[in-house]
Amino acid sequence: MGQRIIYPDPKTGGVAVVIPAPNSPLTMNQLAERVVPSNTPFKIIDESEVPSDRTFRDAWEYSE
Secondary structure (H helix, E strand, O other), X not given: OOEEEEEEOOOOOOEEEEOOOOOXXXXXXXXXXXXXXXXXXXXXXXXXXXXXXXXXXXXXXXXX
8 A cells, every 4th residue: 555644734724645656766754855844743644544535625634
């Protein structure tokens, strides 16, 4: 299974989900350094942890 980066999105108040490009040469930590805003907590999770039902996507919350 693949991995995803999640972090609280300061613009929307929701959760941002970063999906790496196939065959990316970057590690997940390197990708997080590039895309996650500075001083923002993030997690690297398994893609199975991201809900497949997007109906209430705006209600997703980030917790550490």
